[in-house]
Amino acid sequence: MRPSLFLASVAVVLVGIAGVVNGDCKLGDFDLSPIGTVQLSMEQDYQGASAMYTWVVNLCGPVSVPPNTATECKAKISGNVLPGYVTEYSTNNCQTSWGKLTGNSAGYNAASISLGQTDDSNHPLWTANIYLACGQTVTLTPVGNVNVTGANAAALNFDFHFTTSQVCNGVVPPPPGGPTGAEEPPACGGGCAFVIVVFVGAFVYVIVTVLFFYIQQGKRGLELIPHAEFWKDFASLIKEGVVFSVQKIRALICKSGPYAGEGSSYQQV
Structure with a gap:
């Protein structure tokens, strides 16, 4: 299977996030609407190889405008436009788009969304799992690469890890390397x-x-x-x-x- 297809499945995963969200763009107590549309460049790892792709993600609605000069995503079988909350692109070509919600959960400072593709998509058996953790900024921040697993190329699993402050219901953790605010002055000994x-x-x-x-x-x-x-x-x-x-x-x-x-x-x- 081509790396571009894997990235496409990544885009599908993001689409699933939007599906999990209800009409007012909330997942449990988390309001995802401030995140808006995000364009991400991420590497996909599969069987020891990696490739870079672009994803356009909007957790609250279908993505209709492709990045740069890329062609709009369309289903490979029916030819119809596949609106997706997450779409995956190579340099100029759409790879795939996912928008079928299969499961979701919300916990303390974390949430997860599982997505599948529609029956008329190019990879109807691909599954995407999106994991959101409490972070420093509203915008989705990738943690590591997209990890793709599965022996059958027709039924692969894509795991995505992001951080966003929109899933924080506790104290926001400090960024790597030190605290966020001004350092406490040393106590007088x-x-x-x-x-x-x-x-x-x-x-x-x-x-x-x-x-x-x-x-x-x-x-x-x-x-x-x-x-x-x-x-x-x-x-x-x-x-x-x-x-x-x-x-x-x-x-x-x-x-x-x-x-x-x-x-x-x-x-x-």
């Missing part, structure tokens, strides 16, 4: 809390001390700074600390270096 307490506490201490000096003791200018004497000497204290550290490091180097143990006999040049 123990170190973060310590830093906040220290800086906020120091700020409050300075403000309270300045107000106390100003109101209660009548101080003005630099006298309002808490521990003003300490801050005046702060630069010199830093300098002394650096000098002290350098001297200690030099002493350690001399004790462990090539002149270690020579004591006062070694002099720096």
Whole structure:
């Protein structure tokens, strides 16, 4: 059987979806009407080979306009136009069209539709199974390729998997690779809390001390700074600390270096 015929059966499967939907385009509690007409390019896998075809799908009514310059789908036997909710095309030719509902079901965040072809179609024994899962967008999004099985080419099964937000009655799952919305900011841990307490506490201490000096003791200018004497000497204290550290490091180097143990006999040049 030609790959194009397999794709045609895929189109038939989509037609079945429309058949499952009732007059107001609902399948159970799911409203499929916002999906509209969708043109999909999908590969069909059959007996280790794959081929690319185009499907035009409208879950709420027959597809009457073919994609690009392709000829409109007609039955291979009777020659009559085969309106289908799903039609399958090669580059310029119609392969098949399916529109006979044989079964459907709706569950939690999922739905399925089974389709068959009419008796005057080119493949009346082909069966299509369409599986819809909760997704991120309204438009049908294919999941994998069309999988075709069956030993008899006259009676094949076509499995289609799509996602759409129209079958979501729970929380919409995040897309692959990460969450959809803005990421939650990391929680403040123990170190973060310590830093906040220290800086906020120091700020409050300075403000309270300045107000106390100003109101209660009548101080003005630099006298309002808490521990003003300490801050005046702060630069010199830093300098002394650096000098002290350098001297200690030099002493350690001399004790462990090539002149270690020579004591006062070694002099720096």
